[in-house]
Amino acid sequence: MNQLLQQLVNGLSIGSVYALMAVGYSLVYSIMNFSNFAHGGVIMLGAYFGFFGLTLLKLPFAAAFILASVGTAVLATLIERVAYKPLRDRKAPFLYFIISAMGASILLENVVIATIGPTFRTYPEIFAREPIALGSLAIGRLDLIMFFVSAFCLACLILFIDKTRIGKAIQASAYNMKACALMGVNTDLVVLIVFALGGFLAGIAGVFFGMKYTVYPQIGNITTKSFIAAVFGGLGSLPGAVIGSVLLGVIETLVAGYLSSQFRDLIAFVILIGVLIVRPTGIMGKTAEDKA
Amino acid sequence: MRMRALLCSLLIAAVALVGCAGGQKVDTIKVGWFGALTGDQAVWGENELNTVKMLFEEYNAKGGIEVGGKKYKLEVIGYDNKGDAQEAVNVTKRLTGQDKVVAILGPNASGNAIPIAPILEAAKVPDIATVATNPKVTVMDGKVKPYNFRVCFIDPYQGAVAAGYAFDRLGARKAAILYDVSDDYSQGLREFFKASFTKKGGQIVADESFNAGDVDFRPQLAKIKAANPDVIFMPYFFKEVALSANQARELGITQVLLGGDGWPSEQLISMGGKAVEGCYFVNHLDYADPAVADYKARYKAKYGKDTELNGFLVHDAVLMLVDALKRAGKVDGEAVAKALTTTDIQGITGRIKIGADTHNPEGKDAAILKIVNGQYVFQEKYAAN
Amino acid sequence: MDMTYIQGILMLAGINLIAVLGLCLLTGFTGLFSFGHAGFMAIGAYIGALMTVPPSTMPGSIGGLGLPFIFGILAGGAAAGIVSWFIGRITLNLKGDYFCIATLGFGEATRLILNNVQTFGGARGWPGVPQYSTVLTVFVVDVIAVLFLANLVKSRHGRNMIAVREEELAAQIAGVDVFRYKMIALIVSAVYAGVAGVLFGHYMTFIQPKMFSMTKSTELTIIVIFGGLGSISGSVLGALVLTALPELLRAFDIWRLVFYGAAVIVIMISRPKGLMGGMELSPAGIRKIRAERRARLALKEEAAREAASGGRS
Numbered sequence: 001m002n003q004l005l006q007q008l009v010n011g012l013s014i015g016s017v018y019a020l021m022a023v024g025y026s027l028v029y030s031i032m033n034f035s036n037f038a039h040g041g042v043i044m045l046g047a048y049f050g051f052f053g054l055t056l057l058k059l060p061f062a063a064a065f066i067l068a069s070v071g072t073a074v075l076a077t078l079i080e081r082v083a084y085k086p087l088r089d090r091k092a093p094f095l096y097f098i099i100s101a102m103g104a105s106i107l108l109e110n111v112v113i114a115t116i117g118p119t120f121r122t123y124p125e126i127f128a129r130e131p132i133a134l135g136s137l138a139i140g141r142l143d144l145i146m147f148f149v150s151a152f153c154l155a156c157l158i159l160f161i162d163k164t165r166i167g168k169a170i171q172a173s174a175y176n177m178k179a180c181a182l183m184g185v186n187t188d189l190v191v192l193i194v195f196a197l198g199g200f201l202a203g204i205a206g207v208f209f210g211m212k213y214t215v216y217p218q219i220g221n222i223t224t225k226s227f228i229a230a231v232f233g234g235l236g237s238l239p240g241a242v243i244g245s246v247l248l249g250v251i252e253t254l255v256a257g258y259l260s261s262q263f264r265d266l267i268a269f270v271i272l273i274g275v276l277i278v279r280p281t282g283i284m285g286k287t288a289e290d291k292a
Numbered sequence: 293m294r295m296r297a298l299l300c301s302l303l304i305a306a307v308a309l310v311g312c313a314g315g316q317k318v319d320t321i322k323v324g325w326f327g328a329l330t331g332d333q334a335v336w337g338e339n340e341l342n343t344v345k346m347l348f349e350e351y352n353a354k355g356g357i358e359v360g361g362k363k364y365k366l367e368v369i370g371y372d373n374k375g376d377a378q379e380a381v382n383v384t385k386r387l388t389g390q391d392k393v394v395a396i397l398g399p400n401a402s403g404n405a406i407p408i409a410p411i412l413e414a415a416k417v418p419d420i421a422t423v424a425t426n427p428k429v430t431v432m433d434g435k436v437k438p439y440n441f442r443v444c445f446i447d448p449y450q451g452a453v454a455a456g457y458a459f460d461r462l463g464a465r466k467a468a469i470l471y472d473v474s475d476d477y478s479q480g481l482r483e484f485f486k487a488s489f490t491k492k493g494g495q496i497v498a499d500e501s502f503n504a505g506d507v508d509f510r511p512q513l514a515k516i517k518a519a520n521p522d523v524i525f526m527p528y529f530f531k532e533v534a535l536s537a538n539q540a541r542e543l544g545i546t547q548v549l550l551g552g553d554g555w556p557s558e559q560l561i562s563m564g565g566k567a568v569e570g571c572y573f574v575n576h577l578d579y580a581d582p583a584v585a586d587y588k589a590r591y592k593a594k595y596g597k598d599t600e601l602n603g604f605l606v607h608d609a610v611l612m613l614v615d616a617l618k619r620a621g622k623v624d625g626e627a628v629a630k631a632l633t634t635t636d637i638q639g640i641t642g643r644i645k646i647g648a649d650t651h652n653p654e655g656k657d658a659a660i661l662k663i664v665n666g667q668y669v670f671q672e673k674y675a676a677n
Numbered sequence: 678m679d680m681t682y683i684q685g686i687l688m689l690a691g692i693n694l695i696a697v698l699g700l701c702l703l704t705g706f707t708g709l710f711s712f713g714h715a716g717f718m719a720i721g722a723y724i725g726a727l728m729t730v731p732p733s734t735m736p737g738s739i740g741g742l743g744l745p746f747i748f749g750i751l752a753g754g755a756a757a758g759i760v761s762w763f764i765g766r767i768t769l770n771l772k773g774d775y776f777c778i779a780t781l782g783f784g785e786a787t788r789l790i791l792n793n794v795q796t797f798g799g800a801r802g803w804p805g806v807p808q809y810s811t812v813l814t815v816f817v818v819d820v821i822a823v824l825f826l827a828n829l830v831k832s833r834h835g836r837n838m839i840a841v842r843e844e845e846l847a848a849q850i851a852g853v854d855v856f857r858y859k860m861i862a863l864i865v866s867a868v869y870a871g872v873a874g875v876l877f878g879h880y881m882t883f884i885q886p887k888m889f890s891m892t893k894s895t896e897l898t899i900i901v902i903f904g905g906l907g908s909i910s911g912s913v914l915g916a917l918v919l920t921a922l923p924e925l926l927r928a929f930d931i932w933r934l935v936f937y938g939a940a941v942i943v944i945m946i947s948r949p950k951g952l953m954g955g956m957e958l959s960p961a962g963i964r965k966i967r968a969e970r971r972a973r974l975a976l977k978e979e980a981a982r983e984a985a986s987g988g989r990s
Contacts, residue, residue: 003515003517003518003905004515006509006514006543007514010508010510010514011511013508013510014508014510014511017508033772033773034774035777035852036744052651065939071968083942083945083946085369085946086946086947087946089348090830092945093708093906094773095704095708095710095902095906096902096945098710099898099899099902099903099941099945100942100945100946101940102895102899102941103899103939103940103941103942103945104938104939104942105938105939106934106938107935107938107939107942108938109934109936110330110931110934110935110937111935113330113334113934114931114935117338118329118330118331118332119559120335120531120559122562122563128540129538129542129565129566129598129897130542131542131543133544136544138543138544139540144450148485182751184920188459194600208616212507212508212690213508213535213564214531214534214535216332216531217332218331218332218505221505222505222507228777228778228781231775231778234492235774235775253510253511254511256500256511256512256515257511257514257515259514259837260502261501261502261511261512261515262473262500262501262793263789264503264788265503265785265789266789266790267842268730268783268796269782269786270782270786272779272782273767273768273776273779273782276768276771276775276779277767278776280770280771280772280775281772281775283907286773329930329931330931330934371927372927372930372931372933374934376888377881377883377885377887377888378689378881378888379923381685381880381881382682382685382686382689382924385679385681385682385685386679386682386924388681389679389680389681389682390679390682402801403801403802403883403885403887406804406883407804407881407882407883408803408883409882410808411681414681426801428804432738432804432805433734433735433738434735473789473792473793473800474788474789474792474800474886474887475800476799476800476802476885476887478800479792479799479800479801480801484772502787561699596775609870628925
């Protein structure tokens with residue numbers, strides 16, 4: 001029983017890391033209808049921004065946090081301008097966006113290797129490593145803080161999209177970009193804002209990831225998992241991304257804990273494909289007509 | 293237009309490459325090196341190439357080395373292969389075919405050292421692998437590969453040492469294993485540890501794995517905790533070791549952790565901190581050994597950071613090569629390969645006596661190191677029996 | 678320049694080309710985007726090796742059936758094709774990114790299984806695969822692959838596939854069995870990938886699950902898009918250029934993958950249809966390009982004339 005509870009805590013904690021990353025994916029997907037594979041690279045740089053903010057600039061934690069998030073927001077919009085906008089102007093099919101995004105992701109990872117170097121770096125210890133003990137249950141402090149910060153950020157994001165004028169424009173563009181442009185919405189600006197928001201979240205995800213798992217140029221790879229989680233939950237849906245991530249985290253943990261860690265990913269994939277057969281657009285995906 | 297600019301730059305690059313290949317001087321010996329300079333293995337690749345460059349500069353500053361009564365300077369041609377087997381084949385073809393090197397140093401990964409054997413044989417160029425520990429790097433189906441050598445001990449030996457030490461010295465009877473299922477090195481060590489430990493009468497109570505790129509090991513660790521082992525064997529590299537050690541302690545696992553030669557790194561201590569205190573690992577050498585102090589200091593002075601484990605081994609690979617060149621008496625791959633089979637030198641990682649039918653350094657004892665107060669403290673030289 | 682090195686690169690390009698041609702049909706002609714074709718390559722490589730590796734004589738070495746190379750190629754391709762039929766049954770109804778993720782799952786699952794199956798050496802790989810792939814075999818298979826694909830694309834089936842890519846719904850209404858054509862494209866692409874895997878294994882003489890990772894799948898897809906969707910000659914050109922590119926960029930040392938990434942973006946944004954999007958390097962294709970250029974020139978002249986006349990009045 002104790003082990004099961006511990007495994008559930010582990011699963012929730014892993015799921016919340018996926019969620020922070022998956023939301024950025026889903027946000028961009030909801031409006032651009034393509035998976036932004038450069039997101040992993042942006043998260044990785046967020047981790048580095050935070051790290052250097054803390055160690056080189058000796059900033060207090062909150063300031064480093066903001067530096068990282070703003071830095072990645074700028075970076076994400078920059079990538080949009082360089083790698084996607086020309087494609088958008090040309091109304092290229094989504095395949096080109098994906099390839100361009102992959103190019104950007106290769107570029108970012110290797111720029112970091114060439115300039116900062118391939119070594120792993122450890123964040124200074126900000127929150128004590130000793131977990132909070134509840135009986136024989138161990139809950140990491142960082143996990144708890146991360147959980148609340150990400151919940152807060154997601155709530156803010158959902159409020160922003162629901163209540164503000166810009167948010168309404170984003171929602172409308174997600175529904176139909178062309179019609180929106182005809183109604184006088186500056187869709188170009190909307191896209192930029194969406195990328196900035198996605199980048200901002202990537203910065204938060206990066207800093208947390210770095211604190212929890214150290215910083216290195218291949219962090220971006222882990223975002224494959226959050227991409228899977230986003231698909232699982234239904235691309236384009238923010239609550240879907242969160243639910244998909246938490247479910248994926250818990251399923252992975254339970255499979256590794258009770259079935260077989262050797263075949264963990266295999267079983268997770270089988271479950272994923274099973275879900276997709278029943279619900280071809282994920283748990284909460286928008287039932288978009290074919291976008292290709 | 294931009295397309296044309298790209299093609300132009302490609303052409304320029306191609307021309308530059310041809311240019312590089314053209315200017316061959318008679319008084320230099322070209323030695324190839326390859327390994328990962330990008331990708332997640334880049335830490336070790338950079339360390340190896342830096343060491344080779346430093347040693348060659350030192351030889352050249354002393355006027356080079358004498359081969360067959362003539363002085364030669366040494367030149368290293370180093371290529372990145374991303375740790376990828378396909379690129380390993382490409383660069384070996386390039387080094388042997390185009391750059392005409394006399395010998396190749398590296399790589400560090402067995403999966404990269406195995407596929408290059410037919411190319412080496414065709415080109416008659418010997419290769420000395422650094423930490424490629426799979427037996428099949430040098431011996432295949434009972435036959436030794438004529439141009440493949442290595443400077444490190446092999447997986448079955450290392451696994452047996454770890455199992456023997458755990459059983460005999462640490463008194464462990466129940467062991468748990470956590471390993472990287474997608475990594476050849478990790479799977480090899482796990483297999484040989486398991487075999488030796490059970491043969492000694494021990495019991496494997498948990499055998500869990502993860503996948504390359506994973507960062508969270510708590511599900512597996514929670515399962516291991518429930519199995520209550522005496523010792524946990526972690527045969528993988530230091531980044532995952534540090535992460536899994538931290539997470540194990542978070543879950544209240546207090547057992548001794550045991551590892552292999554993927555552990556030692558400056559970063560293990562900085563990342564793992566208190567979590568790896570009191571843990572043991574099998575290593576190729578004792579860092580406090582006076583024999584290695586000089587190299588360590590020279591490396592630090594030149595590059596401003598500490599050397600990794602690979603540096604020590606590539607250092608001895610260079611010694612092996614220079615010795616073989618001198619004994620061969622001519623700059624010729626075939627002669628060097630022949631001389632390498634009778635190598636018997638004192639390296640900084642111990643005596644290196646190459647076995648003629650294995651091409652491995654024979655009788656190289658493993659060193660057991662313990663982490664005490666963030667230092668690697670030498671315990672003993674330990675040979676598996 | 679030395680021949681073994683150049684030859685090696687050319688052979689790799691030729692092997693990649695086979696897999697790329699298959700994907701060219703799948704992605705370029707039916708619009709499906711796969712992240713898992715390295716999985717089909719892996720199946721081909723392992724089944725192919727199983728056919729050709731001589732029977733085991735030593736304990737600890739992995740033996741096969743010791744058959745000639747042609748059986749390896751056929752069996753590898755067939756195995757990949759059969760597996761793809763099962764995968765297709767399950768996943769072909771998924772759209773866009775959902776199909777991507779399903780293929781990604783397949784590719785990763787294949788690798789995971791191979792890592793765990795110790796019969797084939799697990800993650801430690803399978804050394805001792807005979808070195809059967811030669812310039813000649815690769816070239817012959819390439820020619821057969823191109824000819825077969827060119828004929829398929831030109832046939833009624835090929836036109837139906839393009840219809841599926843352009844407007845799936847409309848194609849369906851017009852009576853095209855969309856699922857069937859997607860299935861044909863998937864199976865053909867899987868067989869191609871399987872054959873490429875066999876040749877790759879017999880070129881490397883060593884196979885390891887690591888070689889068939891998601892990176893390999895995405896590399897192949899990048900080549901298809903780089904070469905131009907729906908163009909066979911584009912795929913040929915793309916396979917040559919992109920296989921050689923990382924080698925040509927060696928001079929840039931650790932910066933070479935930075936340039937590679939940048940090159941991919943530059944191509945995408947400056948040539949939105951890839952190198953040869955929708956065009957072919959064949960007599961008919963060249964005529965078409967010329968006709969288009971003439972039409973464009975005529976349009977420009979007309980515009981200029983109009984502007985000039987506008988200025989006068």
